[in-house]
Amino acid sequence: MSDQETELKFLRDQIDSIDQQIHALLNDRARCAQSVAEVKERYQGDREAVFYRPEREAQVLRRVMQRNDGPLADHEVARLFREIMSVCLALEKPMHVAFLGPEGTFTQQAASKHFGHSAHCIPFSTNDEVFREVESGGAHYGVVPIESSSEGVVTHTLDLFKRFNLKICGEVELRIHHHVLRAAEEGLDNITRIYLPQQTLSQCRSWLDTHFLAAERILVSSNAEAARMAIQHGTEAVAIASDLVADLYQLNIVARNIDDQSDNSTRYLIIGDQDVGESGHDKTSILVTVPDKAGALYELLQHFHQHKISLTGIETRPASPESPHSVFYIDFEGHAANQHIQNVLQELQSDTVELKLLGSYPVAVL
Numbered sequence: 429m430s431d432q433e434t435e436l437k438f439l440r441d442q443i444d445s446i447d448q449q450i451h452a453l454l455n456d457r458a459r460c461a462q463s464v465a466e467v468k469e470r471y472q473g474d475r476e477a478v479f480y481r482p483e484r485e486a487q488v489l490r491r492v493m494q495r496n497d498g499p500l501a502d503h504e505v506a507r508l509f510r511e512i513m514s515v516c517l518a519l520e521k522p523m524h525v526a527f528l529g530p531e532g533t534f535t536q537q538a539a540s541k542h543f544g545h546s547a548h549c550i551p552f553s554t555n556d557e558v559f560r561e562v563e564s565g566g567a568h569y570g571v572v573p574i575e576s577s578s579e580g581v582v583t584h585t586l587d588l589f590k591r592f593n594l595k596i597c598g599e600v601e602l603r604i605h606h607h608v609l610r611a612a613e614e615g616l617d618n619i620t621r622i623y624l625p626q627q628t629l630s631q632c633r634s635w636l637d638t639h640f641l642a643a644e645r646i647l648v649s650s651n652a653e654a655a656r657m658a659i660q661h662g663t664e665a666v667a668i669a670s671d672l673v674a675d676l677y678q679l680n681i682v683a684r685n686i687d688d689q690s691d692n693s694t695r696y697l698i699i700g701d702q703d704v705g706e707s708g709h710d711k712t713s714i715l716v717t718v719p720d721k722a723g724a725l726y727e728l729l730q731h732f733h734q735h736k737i738s739l740t741g742i743e744t745r746p747a748s749p750e751s752p753h754s755v756f757y758i759d760f761e762g763h764a765a766n767q768h769i770q771n772v773l774q775e776l777q778s779d780t781v782e783l784k785l786l787g788s789y790p791v792a793v794l
Contacts, residue, residue, distance in 0.1 A: 454512065457512065457516060458515070458516050458519055461516035461517070461519050461520055462519050462520065464520060465477070465479060465519070465520035465521065468520075477521075478702060479517060479520045479521040480517060480521075480523060480568065480569075481704075481705070482597050482598045482698070482704050482707070482789060482790055483704055483705040483706060483707035483710075483789075483790055484705075484707075485513055486598075486707040486709070486790035486791075486793050487707050487708065488509065488513065489506045489509060489510065489793045489794065490707075490708075490709070490793060492505055492506050492509045493505065493506050493793075503794060506793065506794055507794065510541075510544050510794065511544045511545060511546075513544065514543060514544020514545060514546040514547060515544070515546045517544075517546070517547075518546040518547070522546075522547070522548055523543055523546075523547040523548065523568050523569065524547075524548045524550060524566070524567045524568050524569075525539050525543055525547050525548065525549045525550065525567060525568065525569050525570065525571060526549075526550050526552055526557075526558045526561040526562055526566070526567035526569070526570040526571070527539045527549055527550070527551060527552070527558065527570065527571040527572075528551075528552065528554070528555055528558055528571070528572055528573065529551025529552055529553060529650075529652075530551050530553075530650055530652045530653070531551050531652060531676065532650075532651060532652035532655065532669070532670070532672050532673040532676045532677075533551075533650060533651060533652060534573075534602060534604060534651075534670060534694060535571055535572070535573060535696060536549055536551065536672065537602055537670065537672050538571055538573075538600050538602045538694070538696040539571040539696075541600055541602060541794060542571065542598065542600040542696075542698060542794075543569070550567060555572050555573075555582075555584060555585055555588055556588065558570040558571070558572055558699075559572075559588050559591070559592045559594060559699065560592070562594055562699055562700060562701070563592050563593065563594055563701070568700065569597060569698055569699065569700045570594075570698070570699040570700070571600070571696050571697070571698060571699075572585050572588075572696060572697055572699060573585060573694055573695075573696050573697075574586075574599075574695050574696060574697045575694065575695040575741070576604075576627075576692075576693075576694045576695075577689070577691065577692055577693045577694070578630065578631050578689060578692050579627060579630065579631075581741075581743050581757075583743070583745065585697070586743060586745055586757045587745060589715060589757075589784070589786055590715065590745075590755070590784075593701075594699045594700065594701060595699065595700060595701060595702065595703065595704075595786060595787035596697050596698065596699060596713050596786050596787035596789050597698045597699065597700040597702060597704050597787060597789055598697075598698035598704070598789045598790060598792075599695060599696065599697055599698065599711070599789060599790075599791070599792045600695075600696050600698065600792050600794070601693055601694070601695050601696075601792045601794075602693060602694050602695075602696065603691075603692070603693050604631070604670075604687065604692045604693055604694055605670065605671070605684070605685050605687060605692075606628055606631065606632050606668050606669065606670065606685070606686050606687050607668070607669065607670065607671065607674065607681045607683060607684050607685065607686065608666050608667075608668060608681070608682050608683035608686060609654075609655060609658060609666060609667045609668070609669050609673065609674050609677070609679035609680065609681060609682070610658065610663070610665075610666045610667075610679060610680050610682045611658065611659055611662070611663055611665075611679060611680070612663040612680065612682070613680055614680065614682055615682060616639065616640075616682055616683060618663070618664055619640060619643050619664060619665070619666050620643055620644060620664045620665070621643060621644050621646060621658075621661055621664060621665040621666070622636065622640055622643050622644065622645050622646065622665075622666055622667075622668065623646050623648050623653070623654035623655075623657040623658050623661075623665065623666070623667045623668070624645065624646075624647065624648065624651070624654050624667065624668035624669075625647065625648060625649065625650055625651060625653075625654065626647050628651060628654075628668050628669075629645065629647065629668075631687055631688060631689070631692055632668060632686050632687055632688060633688060634688045635686040635687070635688060636668075636686075639683075651667070651668070651669035651670060651673050652669070652673055652676070652677075654667035654668060654669055654673075655667045655669055655673045655674075655676070655677040655679060656677070658679065659677060659679070666682070667679065668686070695792075698789070703787070703788075704787065704788060704789045704790070705765070706763045706765055706766075706788075707763075707790040709790065709791050710761075710762060710763040710788050710789060710790055710791060711740060711759055711760070711761060711762075711788070711789060711790075711791050712759070712760055712761075712762055712763060712764050712769060712785070712787070712788040712789075713757070713758070713759050713786040713787055713788075713789075714757075714758050714773070714776075714783060714784060714785055714786055715755060715756070715757055715758075715782075715783070715784040715786060716728060716755065716756045716758060716776060716780050716782070716783050716784075717747060717753050717754070717755050717780060717781045717782040717783075718753060718754055718756070718779075718780050718781060719752060719753055719754075719781065720747075720751075720752050720753055720754045724754060725744075725756065727779065728756060728758075728776065728779075728780075731772050731775045731776055731779075732760060732772060735768055735771060735772050737760050737761060737762060737768070737769070737772060738760060738761045739758060739759065739760045739761075740759040740760060740761060741757075741758070741759035742756060742757070742758050742759070743756070743757045744756055744757075745757060753781055762788075763788040764785060764788040765788070769788075773785065
């Protein structure tokens with residue numbers, strides 16, 4: 429055996445030993461998770477036990493990143509622990525998560541990123557159906573888009589919070605990357621048709637104008653539908669979609685990251701029916717209905733300014749065509765359990781027609 433082979437054997441033996449220790453610790457963690465479930469069931473009485481604690485998971489992931497000293501990157505270590513927690517949570521109680529489908533959408537990627545791949549993710553055709561499924565108890569949680577860095581706020585999602593009595597339990601941010609998918613093995617030659625949704629077209633228009641100005645662009649309902657159409661129409665057709673769609677439909681990625689903005693991202697909300705405790709780095713969302721008059725927004729914002737609370741988002745929505753009121757959706761830093769946040773909410777409640785607390789939840793970790 430050469431010197432190189434001797435050294436490699438020593439290192440591989442070390443890896444095997446470490447793997448064995450990791451495996452044993454993973455099973456220890458899983459058994460501990462099962463014990464947690466047993467304790468919760470024992471003390472819940474007639475109430476349904478709550479197994480998923482968003483604030484607890486956010487705290488665990490933050491500690492993972494804080495104590496990490498490499499060589500693995502912080503976010504990679506956190507991603508691994510995300511999956512470990514997902515598997516262990518499934519032993520306690522499998523999570524059913526509704527998302528805006530069809531299968532292969534970026535919303536599904538966001539759901540898997542937040543809950544891990546051991547959660548059962550179920551596609552629905554509209555955001556309305558996602559809200560309805562969660563409110564009826566058919567799913568524990570739902571994942572819906574709320575804001576795109578390129579397209580702005582998804583106003584339809586905001587309007588659903590007026591119709592449904594659900595709470596925001598978390599948020600997840602997803603970096604959006606579009607690729608050219610093709611049944612042929614490689615290359616960008618002889619492409620005559622491009623299938624893609626309208627939103628994808630708006631995010632990749634400059635790249636497409638540069639590379640495929642003459643190709644026909646056919647708008648479809650989703651990136652998954654684009655993949656199906658590209659498969660049906662042969663090797664001269666391509667779809668613009670994600671890695672997940674490429675895997676689901678076994679298409680080849682012939683050009684990667686064709687987005688016009690390299691930092692394109694979308695924020696998603698996790699909706700459910702539970703109040704979420706403090707994690708130490710939280711955000712609160714509210715809907716405020718006020719008389720439609722000059723200076724109404726200024727009067728609202730004065731309360732946040734006086735208490736030195738930073739806003740992270742604000743959007744105006746009409747109450748209804750006939751209503752003399754305006755509705756503001758407001759995100760701000762802090763948790764509703766904090767006294768200074770409670771003071772602001774009380775002041776707002778006395779000044780407005782209606783205040784609806786949508787939830788306090790951990791700021792996205794991954």
